[in-house]
Amino acid sequence: MKRASDDGEEFCSKAQDYVRNDFYVDDGPTSRATVEETIKLVDSAVKLCDKAGLLLHKWVSNNREVISSIPAELRAKEVQQLKPGDKLPTVRVLGVLRCAETDSFYFKMDLDEQSVSRRGILSTVCSVYDPLGFLAPVMLTGKAILQGLCKEGIGWDDPVPDDLKVKWTKWRNDLNKLEVLRINRCIKPDNTNVASLELHHFSDASEAGYGQCSYLRVLYRDGGVNVSFVTGKARVMPLNRRITIRLELTAAVVSARVSAYLRKELRLNGVKVYYWTDSKVVICYLKSETKRFKIYVSNRVQLICDLTKMDQWKYVRSEDNPSDEGNRGMTAAQLVANPRWLNGPKFIWNKKFEPSKVADAN
Template sequence: MQVHLFGATSSPSCTAYALKRTAADNANSYEPEVISTVYRNFYVDDCLKFVSSEKKAVKLARDLQSLMSLGGFRLTKWLSYSRKVIDSIPEAERAPSVVKLEPGTSLPSDRALGVIWNVNDDTLSLKVKLRDKPLTRRGILSVVSSIFDPLGLASPVTLQAKAIIQKLCKEKLGWDDEIPQTHCHEWKRWLASLPYLENIVVSRCFRPKDFGNIKNTQLHMFSDGSELGYGACAYLRMVDEDGRVMCSLVLGNSRLAPMKQISIPRLELSGAVVACRMYAMLSEDLDMKIDQAVFWTDSTILLGYINNASRRFKTFVGNRLSVIHETTSPDQWRHVDSGSNPADIASRGIDSSDTQRLQTWLKGPKFLLQELLGLPIAVCRN
């Protein structure tokens, strides 16, 4: 064969190799940022990149087109929230929605790696398509799985639906058996509030347009566990030279507790492991310097586990503590009350109609917007 099959299992890795090989073969002819974009900002055949100015964006787009053409790749469907950048792209290479863009018209919405991107406002949101599905385990799972949420913005909402599926599994219902009336009422109530998910709108860029030069950047990780589940969330806290503070959700994760019941301290420990793994990924993937990292929990038992350096623990606890100690140091962990812990929302779940708690989840606790006076924060170890 002289071509790779479209849709084969090997196709994504072959595509990634070909792109990176093209960049490596021509690394001496282009600036490092162009080569780095190919290595870090392509996901299969999509590229997402942010630069600080329109001038840099125009030049980067031109250089990327030139570089990729050397490997036989033609970059198309270009889209930007800057009209100047769009105008610099030939019409044949633009996204279909902006090929004939009239002056004064609003920029359309599009998809960025499956997430709705409102180009005109430069915000990200979720799209919910309600389809009629039978009231069975198969139908419920189909609806829940149709919510594509890679950033975990709606993870506390979908946790409740996953809990319903878990209850049906415990009752050993078949995939196509009708669910009992009690669960039916619970499912219909969750389904009725689902359209509120479309009200979740977050800025694509963590840094506001009117924000000054960043003086300090912190990553705050929260974790929690409950009888229903456990979870973690990460918030980026930035302070500019004028003392203004900006805090936003970077990533969230909610998981159901195992069907075999385990203690709350162990669930808290599992949530802390999720937070540590989340932090390890973000410290590598975020293209910005993280000055400080802090981990928060409302469990004093968990803090006791982490700070205990002499006692030997059983396998379950010991394995998870080893992950925590490999990623963080004990002095990075802090105690927070349950009311101020947004991961409490992740572990217990909420209705999408609960606007107040949903905003707390998206923007973080109020104390992160304060000066945090008197709080010793450990230096981040990358």
């Protein structure tokens, strides 16, 4: 980053921005709208780093023309000898498997055999790496089993009660069904015909947990619509709290924080933001200008007000709220068969749907 600031004026501004903003440790994943722009970026970024004595290599792309433009010694070893007709390889992007041929993310469940104990269950749950939350509803069940062991005071290597052992074995064996999932990496398939962008955040809570999910809705000039999953979270109910209304508010806080993070990281200019909850109480909390709340509620309402605008909050029916799946949990088979969590609710796919005209809850 220092080199980009010191000598960046010799190179294109996009290469400077790439080096400054798109690197995480030694990985630099990024996307560009055209082949020409991508080739120019790679060339400028390599030269920029070379001036500092840094070799920027192991490049891979989902486009063969881009790969061909990169010297073989700078490519990832999987594509150094790429020939016409060869399929593009599977690579890891910050630890997540990506099929370059189809430009999609997927999961391979190579679960080591672990003892059926609290230690083994924790190891298995943590071995499923899913930072974006594609599998969050499924992982909630595994976390709930682990929480149940903690609640009962089960030691790290103590025998697991039979009821939890049965649930655990069924959940673990079910994970292999997730290998058929394919999630498109691109969230703006056509970047040249975009009319407007919208971020939709859904939040919800139940007695099992609370969660939120976010989607990017792209409207095109020809009237087309595309909705893409961006991120999602599912958290188990805290052991010391069983008041669902407060958890609904906590879930809304997560939505507000996630939105601030996404707008910063995705750098989406002019994006419209909407927040959806099926809790009328939460909306009343946020709309109230006179009532004084207890500290727990007051702090969270203030945080939400600091990060969002009140006219961005909308009411959604529980049956249309995809975050309901994140806070109640799903089996792997259910996630595969009913991918609403990944695709978003049907109503935001409607071409004529206008969030600004949705009536707020009374």
